[in-house]
Amino acid sequence: MPTTIPGASPGARPRCTRLDMELTGNPRALSLVRRILCTCALAQNLSPQVLSDVQLAVTEACTNVIKHAFRFDPTRRFGLQIQVTAQEYLIRVTYDDPQFDPATIPIPDLQHSREGGLGVFLIRHIMDEVEYLVDAATGTITLRMVKSLAAPDDPGGQGENRNPGR
Amino acid sequence: MSLTIECQEREHGVVIVDVRGEITFENSDLLRDKINELCDQHKTRLVIDLANLKYMSSAGMGVLVHGLKKTRQGQGDLRLAHLSPKMRRVFLITQFTHHFSVFASLEEAIQSFAVAPTEAKPFPSPS
Numbered sequence: 595m596p597t598t599i600p601g602a603s604p605g606a607r608p609r610c611t612r613l614d615m616e617l618t619g620n621p622r623a624l625s626l627v628r629r630i631l632c633t634c635a636l637a638q639n640l641s642p643q644v645l646s647d648v649q650l651a652v653t654e655a656c657t658n659v660i661k662h663a664f665r666f667d668p669t670r671r672f673g674l675q676i677q678v679t680a681q682e683y684l685i686r687v688t689y690d691d692p693q694f695d696p697a698t699i700p701i702p703d704l705q706h707s708r709e710g711g712l713g714v715f716l717i718r719h720i721m722d723e724v725e726y727l728v729d730a731a732t733g734t735i736t737l738r739m740v741k742s743l744a745a746p747d748d749p750g751g752q753g754e755n756r757n758p759g760r
Numbered sequence: 761m762s763l764t765i766e767c768q769e770r771e772h773g774v775v776i777v778d779v780r781g782e783i784t785f786e787n788s789d790l791l792r793d794k795i796n797e798l799c800d801q802h803k804t805r806l807v808i809d810l811a812n813l814k815y816m817s818s819a820g821m822g823v824l825v826h827g828l829k830k831t832r833q834g835q836g837d838l839r840l841a842h843l844s845p846k847m848r849r850v851f852l853i854t855q856f857t858h859h860f861s862v863f864a865s866l867e868e869a870i871q872s873f874a875v876a877p878t879e880a881k882p883f884p885s886p887s
Contacts, residue, residue, distance in 0.1 A: 625782065657785050712822065
């Protein structure tokens with residue numbers, strides 16, 4: 595039986611929700627973003643598992659931008675776009691970082707767990723599609739993440755990691 | 761949402777570290793500092809109570825790894841109680857369940873130190 599967020603009304607998911615946000619290098623807004631994601635999930639009748647995964651993926655992605663690309667510079671800005679349809683939860687994080695090379699992201703050695711480096715690893719495991727799009731001309735990076743959504747009445751569907759082997 | 765940390769000493773030299781709110785990279789140093797402070801006082805038998813933790817990012821998980829290493833260096837251990845299902849899933853993905861001892865209740869976690877005062881699960885050192 596599919597679980598739903600307490601307070602969510604049963605029934606069909608709204609056709610589409612789209613949010614565009616502009617964030618800065620100040621990390622204090624991330625808690626607010628998680629609350630916005632929660633509100634969005636309620637409106638879309640999404641499962642707690644989907645909400646939890648999306649909150650974690652967005653937080654880790656934005657944290658990486660703020661910490662590694664912007665080095666906490668509050669004057670720099672980046673985009674966070676969320677689009678939820680009946681089929682998928684799409685997240686785009688867009689920012690400028692001419693130095694960034696996705697191929698250099700280290701893979702953590704889980705047998706010898708380190709204190710850092712888990713963010714991208716977690717994102718790749720909890721989301722169904724993850725890709726970095728690099729505009730070499732401008733240095734603009736777009737991190738595109740997709741969580742596939744089953745129909746609300748699909749038992750065991752929503753929130754299941756459909757690619758656990760990654 | 762902020763992070764609050766309260767400590768309580770219990771039997772067998774165990775300190776319960778009750779964390780409430782959210783652990784993110786903004787505030788994870790609060791927990792790191794608290795763990796360091798306890799270890800500096802030779803209090804290395806720690807149980808992190810996660811019952812009232814609403815959210816933890818990878819930064820928080822990093823602090824738990826730090827705490828695990830730090831307490832074991834002091835012949836103790838860091839154990840977890842009340843791991844929520846969503847956190848358990850993340851722990852499984854990252855294989856943290858191989859390294860941390862996790863208990864359903866505080867009492868079980870405290871009693872575990874009477875049986876196995878030091879590390880209950882191995883944490884291999886980097887080769």
